[in-house]
Amino acid sequence: MKREHQETIGGAGSSNGNKAESSSSSMATGKGKLWVEDDQDAGGMDELLAVLGYKIKSSEMADVAQKLEQLEMVLGSEDGFSHLASDTVHYNPSDLSGWVQNMLSEFNNLPSTDLDSSILLSNNQDSQPSTITSLDFSNNSQSKVFVDDSEYDLRAIPGVAAYPQKEFDKSNDRKRMKLTPDGSNTAPALAVNSLQSSNSSCSTSSSPQAIMAVSGTLSEPTRPVVLIDSQETGVHLVHTLLACAEAIQQENLKFADALFKLIGPLASSQAGAMRKVATYFAKALARRIYKIFPQDYYLDSSYSDTLEMHFYETCPYIKFAHFTANQAILEAFANASRVHVIDFGLKQGMQWPALIQALALRPGGPPTFRLTGIGPPQPDNTDALQQVGWKLAQLAQTIGVKFEFRGFVANSLADLEAEILDLRPPEVEAVAVNSVFELHRLLDRPGDIDKVLGSIKAMRPKIVTIVEQEANHNGPVFLDRFNEALHYYSSLFDSLEGSGLTPPSQDLVMSELYLGRQIYNVVACEGADRVERHETLAQWRTRFGSAGFDPVHLGSNAFKQASMLLALFAGGDGYRVEENNGCLMLGWHTRPLIATSAWRPAAGDSQLRVNSAEFELPSQ
Amino acid sequence: MEGNVKEKRPRFCVNDHVDILMEILKRLDGRSLCVSACVCRLWCTIARNDSLWEHLCFRHASPPPSSGVRPVIVALGGYKRLYMVCVRPVLSRLGRLRIAGDSDRDRRVWTRDGVQLSLSLFCVDYYERLGRLGGGGDASGGSSLMFLCKPVNV
Numbered sequence: 001m002k003r004e005h006q007e008t009i010g011g012a013g014s015s016n017g018n019k020a021e022s023s024s025s026s027m028a029t030g031k032g033k034l035w036v037e038d039d040q041d042a043g044g045m046d047e048l049l050a051v052l053g054y055k056i057k058s059s060e061m062a063d064v065a066q067k068l069e070q071l072e073m074v075l076g077s078e079d080g081f082s083h084l085a086s087d088t089v090h091y092n093p094s095d096l097s098g099w100v101q102n103m104l105s106e107f108n109n110l111p112s113t114d115l116d117s118s119i120l121l122s123n124n125q126d127s128q129p130s131t132i133t134s135l136d137f138s139n140n141s142q143s144k145v146f147v148d149d150s151e152y153d154l155r156a157i158p159g160v161a162a163y164p165q166k167e168f169d170k171s172n173d174r175k176r177m178k179l180t181p182d183g184s185n186t187a188p189a190l191a192v193n194s195l196q197s198s199n200s201s202c203s204t205s206s207s208p209q210a211i212m213a214v215s216g217t218l219s220e221p222t223r224p225v226v227l228i229d230s231q232e233t234g235v236h237l238v239h240t241l242l243a244c245a246e247a248i249q250q251e252n253l254k255f256a257d258a259l260f261k262l263i264g265p266l267a268s269s270q271a272g273a274m275r276k277v278a279t280y281f282a283k284a285l286a287r288r289i290y291k292i293f294p295q296d297y298y299l300d301s302s303y304s305d306t307l308e309m310h311f312y313e314t315c316p317y318i319k320f321a322h323f324t325a326n327q328a329i330l331e332a333f334a335n336a337s338r339v340h341v342i343d344f345g346l347k348q349g350m351q352w353p354a355l356i357q358a359l360a361l362r363p364g365g366p367p368t369f370r371l372t373g374i375g376p377p378q379p380d381n382t383d384a385l386q387q388v389g390w391k392l393a394q395l396a397q398t399i400g401v402k403f404e405f406r407g408f409v410a411n412s413l414a415d416l417e418a419e420i421l422d423l424r425p426p427e428v429e430a431v432a433v434n435s436v437f438e439l440h441r442l443l444d445r446p447g448d449i450d451k452v453l454g455s456i457k458a459m460r461p462k463i464v465t466i467v468e469q470e471a472n473h474n475g476p477v478f479l480d481r482f483n484e485a486l487h488y489y490s491s492l493f494d495s496l497e498g499s500g501l502t503p504p505s506q507d508l509v510m511s512e513l514y515l516g517r518q519i520y521n522v523v524a525c526e527g528a529d530r531v532e533r534h535e536t537l538a539q540w541r542t543r544f545g546s547a548g549f550d551p552v553h554l555g556s557n558a559f560k561q562a563s564m565l566l567a568l569f570a571g572g573d574g575y576r577v578e579e580n581n582g583c584l585m586l587g588w589h590t591r592p593l594i595a596t597s598a599w600r601p602a603a604g605d606s607q608l609r610v611n612s613a614e615f616e617l618p619s620q
Numbered sequence: 621m622e623g624n625v626k627e628k629r630p631r632f633c634v635n636d637h638v639d640i641l642m643e644i645l646k647r648l649d650g651r652s653l654c655v656s657a658c659v660c661r662l663w664c665t666i667a668r669n670d671s672l673w674e675h676l677c678f679r680h681a682s683p684p685p686s687s688g689v690r691p692v693i694v695a696l697g698g699y700k701r702l703y704m705v706c707v708r709p710v711l712s713r714l715g716r717l718r719i720a721g722d723s724d725r726d727r728r729v730w731t732r733d734g735v736q737l738s739l740s741l742f743c744v745d746y747y748e749r750l751g752r753l754g755g756g757g758d759a760s761g762g763s764s765l766m767f768l769c770k771p772v773n774v
Contacts, residue, residue: 323737323740326740348751349747350744350747353740353743353744353746353747354740354741354743354744356743357692357696357739357740357743358736358740360688360692361686361688361689361692361739363686391747391750391751392747394750395743395746395747395750398695398696398746399691399692399695399696399743400691400692400695557733560733561733561736561737564714564733564734564737565737567713567714568709568710568713568714
């Protein structure tokens with residue numbers, strides 16, 4: 001009973017009446033860790049909860065628990081959300097029993113002058129009777145609307161009855177003052193309330209009569225938000241972002257615009273990763289609301305390559321991808337004397353030096369290594385692919401590996417045909433296909449991915465290594481995509497924050513910009529422009545499985561190397577390598593972020609043998 | 621004691637016996653080896669000898685890497701660079717994580733995977749330097765091994 005009581009507090013307290021899953025993760029992890037022991041002080045405040053900032057008398061725990069369950073039911077059943085979304089006054093949840101009582105009375109419209117004032121008073125160190133937060137709702141039966149005439153004009157709340165105008169004018173003068181019953185807690189709570197200088201002066205010395213009179217109406221004070229602490233602001237920020245996205249989804253752009261204006265101040269009240277993520281998402285939402293679509297995403301590939309290089313240097317994701325894929329390729333090439341790797345996205349070729357070196361040190365000596373790199377057309381007609389190929393050739397020559405390179409320029413991987421690649425038959429040459437963060441771009445047009453998978457099969461590779469982001473950013477519903485993306489990129493930014501670089505580092509800024517551009521694409525673009533159509537490992541598994549590929553398990557060597565690599569990074573204890581049915585996933589704390597998987601064409605595919613007639617045997 | 625008796629004994633100066641000197645220097649740790657390079661010109665020349673650093677790099681590697689490794693490493697920049705850029709930070713970070721309660725142990729045994737990882741990172745470093753020398757690299761001087769240089773708060 002106690003256990004579930006604690007969880008209810010955690011659930012209701014942290015969610016503040018809204019969906020628990022959208023509360024910021026910091027709150028969840030912070031509270032989750034402490035539900036271990038149950039030793040309580042019999043007479044005084046519950047120690048465990050006091051550590052978290054909740055002051056409840058141990059003797060009242062059962063009562064408060066009951067009320068919280070009631071509150072949860074009430075919030076779940078009716079449309080209490082819009083009520084709360086516009087209610088810009090927050091109670092101090094530190095005094096949990098008072099808080100829960102107030103919340104309940106708001107919903108039930110109970111006359112609450114007989115609030116458990118005895119309880120409140122007994123909690124109050126200063127025992128000032130004037131500090132009761134009492135809400136007398138008896139005068140007003142319609143309690144659903146809160147009209148806020150501040151600069152954030154949120155009158156248009158869908159589905160709620162309109163509030164009569166004349167009463168609104170009267171209510172302007174009456175600022176409903178929310179005082180914390182716990183006098184000792186007043187100072188810090190009100191100190192954070194920077195927006196309300198007038199309300200902060202409502203000290204504990206106000207007379208009870210004034211408060212009673214004030215509480216006669218339901219109208220809101222003219223100033224918004226009593227922010228208790230930045231954790232609450234964080235939750236509020238997330239809710240506002242989600243509400244804005246929902247408004248956009250419902251094509252309610254005016255409302256979305258109003259919400260969007262709220263996000264700015266909220267975001268700047270946060271610190272660190274949360275602020276950066278919120279800023280990027282807010283900008284992306286702005287692009288979507290105001291229909292600004294800069295066409296820069298995939299045009300300037302050298303710029304995005306530079307950003308990606310900084311991202312490569314700052315955090316282990318791309319290195320992890322390269323090392324695990326290389327290990328799989330190395331194991332597949334175990335005895336071959338000629339090997340050929342087809343890289344679907346060559347970029348700067350950072351993956352291949354390590355493979356060339358590993359091949360050079362192979363026990364039987366290095367094979368002949370052919371590399372085919374595929375890249376997008378360059379705007380200034382420089383041959384970026386050849387430059388990369390030349391560098392790799394130099395490296396290969398230095399360490400004594402025979403090397404050949406070919407570059408192919410293609411707008412989309414779907415334009416590629418297996419025949420152009422000049423492949424040799426599998427008896428002569430072992431082929432590997434490698435794609436790091438490239439396949440998801442094809443998901444816009446349904447036929448493309450199937451065509452590419454078919455081409456891959458036609459290449460008859462020994463192994464196909466795929467690295468993709470582990471998130472579903474390709475759902476049909478915008479709000480779901482937005483929600484997923486918010487959580488995904490929050491984890492990514494958190495990991496960047498934990499990477500131990502001093503804040504003004506250029507690397508960090510560029511890495512964040514690299515991720516920020518992905519955010520813009522996921523949120524603000526549609527149709528052919530939206531290329532960041534990430535899908536989860538499970539979805540890719542289904543695709544590959546139905547296209548006729550068998551999974552290849554990445555061995556323990558890959559796992560060990562990956563773990564070792566992560567241990568080298570500052571903040572290395574936050575990164576986690578997981579093995580998932582033969583695939584490796586790299587994540588930050590509990591959230592997997594990228595996944596490496598390996599495939600080969602399903603055995604017994606007779607169609608493959610037909611194609612062998614097309615290839616000529618090379619002259620030896 | 622008579623001064624004459626003493627002068628008859630040959631004075632031993634280690635600088636005359638370079639092979640002994642090398643044997644001694646081979647057993648030093650990295651920092652001491654660098655310090656020893658500041659002693660005098662002879663020691664400086666000897667300390668630059670890559671075989672000393674080779675010994676230092678793979679002293680505690682088990683199994684020791686094959687002889688085929690040497691030409692590759694020499695081509696990519698030599699053992700001294702390998703030690704400074706890759707082996708030292710890798711070992712210190714991995715060692716710190718594994719030998720948590722045993723900080724006074726200097727010896728760190730590392731596996732073939734660790735050796736392989738260091739070599740891969742070394743190769744990537746060489747490749748990046750190629751890019752910068754070729755004029756195609758950006759002047760910011762970023763390096764993919766920068767993460768190894770940053771202090772880790774353990």
